[in-house]
Amino acid sequence: MSRSFAVTGARIFDGQDWTENRALLVDQGLVTGLVPATDLPDGIERIDAGGALLVPGFVDLQVNGGGGVLFNDRPEPDAIEAICAAHARFGTTALLVTLITDTPEIRTAAIAAGRAARQADVPGFLGLHLEGPHLSLARKGVHDPSLIRPMQADDLDAHLACASFFDAVLATVAPENVTLEQVAALTRAGITVSLGHTDADYETIATYALAGARMVTHLFNAMSPLGSREPGTVGAALDLGTLHAGIIADGYHVDPVSMSVALRAKAGPGRIFIVTDAMSTIGSDQQSFTLNGRTILRKDGRLTAADGTLAGADIDMISSVRFAHQTLDLPLEEALRMASAYPADAIGLSARKGRLLPGLDADFLLLTTELEMIATYIGGEAVFSA
Numbered sequence: 001m002s003r004s005f006a007v008t009g010a011r012i013f014d015g016q017d018w019t020e021n022r023a024l025l026v027d028q029g030l031v032t033g034l035v036p037a038t039d040l041p042d043g044i045e046r047i048d049a050g051g052a053l054l055v056p057g058f059v060d061l062q063v064n065g066g067g068g069v070l071f072n073d074r075p076e077p078d079a080i081e082a083i084c085a086a087h088a089r090f091g092t093t094a095l096l097v098t099l100i101t102d103t104p105e106i107r108t109a110a111i112a113a114g115r116a117a118r119q120a121d122v123p124g125f126l127g128l129h130l131e132g133p134h135l136s137l138a139r140k141g142v143h144d145p146s147l148i149r150p151m152q153a154d155d156l157d158a159h160l161a162c163a164s165f166f167d168a169v170l171a172t173v174a175p176e177n178v179t180l181e182q183v184a185a186l187t188r189a190g191i192t193v194s195l196g197h198t199d200a201d202y203e204t205i206a207t208y209a210l211a212g213a214r215m216v217t218h219l220f221n222a223m224s225p226l227g228s229r230e231p232g233t234v235g236a237a238l239d240l241g242t243l244h245a246g247i248i249a250d251g252y253h254v255d256p257v258s259m260s261v262a263l264r265a266k267a268g269p270g271r272i273f274i275v276t277d278a279m280s281t282i283g284s285d286q287q288s289f290t291l292n293g294r295t296i297l298r299k300d301g302r303l304t305a306a307d308g309t310l311a312g313a314d315i316d317m318i319s320s321v322r323f324a325h326q327t328l329d330l331p332l333e334e335a336l337r338m339a340s341a342y343p344a345d346a347i348g349l350s351a352r353k354g355r356l357l358p359g360l361d362a363d364f365l366l367l368t369t370e371l372e373m374i375a376t377y378i379g380g381e382a383v384f385s386a
Helices: 077-088 104-119 153-162 180-188 202-211 232-239 256-265 317-327 332-339 341-346
Strands: 004-008 011-013 022-027 030-036 045-048 053-056 058-063 092-100 125-131 168-173 192-195 244-248 272-275 288-291 294-299 302-304 364-367 373-378 381-385
Touching (some): 058 077, 058 125, 058 272, 077 104, 077 125, 077 381, 092 104, 104 125, 153 180, 168 180, 180 202, 202 232, 232 256, 244 341, 272 317, 317 332
Parallel strands (some): 011 053, 092 125, 244 272
Antiparallel strands (some): 004 022, 053 364, 288 294, 294 302
């Protein structure tokens, strides 16, 4: 990629601060600087943003599907491409395609599909999030209990073998079915270990964090709660500064009051960041789909099984940012960081993603002042325009 250009006429948020009267310089897919509009190189191509907001692209670490495609149903390279394209329409420029608890055969197919998509350089594809099957039956959520099981040697080997294929690999596991030694091995291989779908107590979570776990999956959901005499997984996620935590910002998975309390309580440097946990419905008119043989219905912004169990989320990233800003009353820059800088930090990609600083990938969005999508750029290339 050799294209060089400048984006002018935008109010720019670089992930840290807002800047006025400056232009974003892009060369060979990377940000090369933010300079006064009067100091642009002669002859450089200019894109006039017309007063739009220019912000870092969103990084989503939990995407089960999109565009009518559920990855569990189609663990294929073209499915990954369709999912990434669907979410790019809503501002996601980097994502982990998520495989929900399934059979070893489906996992093998998913990893092979991910390798092919990586080799094809599918725009926006970072790698895989393997959510299960090594979870707690007590906190299974919508995951198929017949497929939940302890991590065996061949499971560990499958995880370790794919670690080097991708920009990032995330594994959601529960202490009930994964040992401390296995967590340490995953961590040494560069896989980000997240604790989720677990009934573990505070001390157990703290011990697993010492072994290398650095995240908690969809805070509050499918985990032991914060109680008066036992802080549980929720208490550990908020109290332990080494842990980052994803949260679903749709108003259904977590009450807005609970979200606000958690944001005020979180110890750093770990942060709470936004995930969509999106299913195949995003970017489609799909009203139902099947997950492990169960029919999931879409209604009023929720996805539920017949018994009312939430089954992923029916929300995209730009809608999540609007929710965080407008409903939680967060400053816009903090809502944007929760969707870009903080998830990039959580998986160790802050040197490439989540901010618009020199040397980082030119993944950015143009938004209206009402936070509606105008355009999405990945690596300096426009992949969506409204």
